[in-house]
Amino acid sequence: MFHQQNPLKGQLDNSLSTDKEFFYCHSCGKQYNTQIGYRRHLVAFHSTSAGKPCPEDFPDLLENVNHLGDMPPTPEGSINTPVRERKYSCERCERRFYTRKDVRRHAVVHTGRRDFLCPRCTQRFGRRDHLTRHLKKSHAQESSLMSQCASDPPLTPAKEESGLLPPDGGGVSKDSLEVFPRDICSSYPLVSPVPGMGHTHMQGSLSAGMGVGPSQPPSAPQQQSLNNISRYQHGFTTYPRSDMDSFLLDLQSAPPPQMNAVNSSTSTSPQRETVVGVTAGGDTHLMPCSPTISTAELSCTSNMELGPLLGFLPFSLPPYSPHMGMGGLVMSYPPAATTSSSSSSSSTVLSGQAPGTFSFFQPPQAHVPQGPAVHSHSQLPQPSSCLSHYYQAFQQ
DNA sequence: AGTTGCCTCGAAAAGTCT
């Protein structure tokens, strides 16, 4: 956020407007409202010209560039560019787009749906590419760290064991698979953000989001044992501290989670049910009781599905559109809750899972061993060696 | 035409400096 009295602005811009200042690029005539935009542009395209103010003979040009934004380009206003028409308009607002695809994607703005869950943190995104970007930018270092941490067995991208996965990777983005080698996914006991991730507030507190939670804060001793490898220590990607803070605060005040709500919501799924289980450490977890969960599901946390939690969201979701959850990693709607078109195409149906059933993905170590499928996980580094404070906090 | 993902920009949040 830039403040109004940015001294740099005076150096960089040759503003046209009296009430708004801009940053101009003299090389290509682009205009930016913010310094950061201008700088990024310089770095990206004119690294040698960084810092140079644009000459003053660009105003006319830039005026045309100024806000093509939401307006259809006019022939006289275009800069030698072919005239394109924004034929497709949004029904809920007056925005217009060049393609229908853009309209559909834009719909997320109105629905507020964020079906793409980050398997590493509690972030949710409305678009897959946003999640991909988030993973690359915010969790890339963790991936490398975990790669080093989990040296045995050697890293194997989940897609390589894709015999259990649909050809498309089970709806998990290629990037996600690449970013999340199997062992990494397995090593992180993702506390399924699920039960609460569907909370109304998009940026709500973790605890509200988790809806689960333990009534006591994370145990300090365990955390201390992890200090030397915590990815939250200096130099690692930051996590939403505000979320963590509010989560911890909520832990102190929130009533015990209604885990059975999840259970009841999943009761429609005959194949995979979620029950409240208690681990050896006395921790409460959601535990899938079906043996039909495949290794792929265990391996890739991106397969988390949010169906159960949506059942008790405080807001009513709009009818599911296949385009909104397309290829999504998360949503699976029961036939009764979907239109005729959505049950087959809208959601990712995992192998071994009946289509259209609510299901709930569970972090691997919450399971009791389930035969060969779990074998590989037993070889993975124990969570205690690689688990971050963050996730451990939610595991308590 | 639909799907997917990358690029870009603007805005806001978070972090750092004075």
Added chain:
DNA sequence: AGACTTTTCGAGGCAACT
């Protein structure tokens, strides 16, 4: 505390691919 910088996310445009 305010100014400033950096990081992250939301969103639109668009190209590649099917």
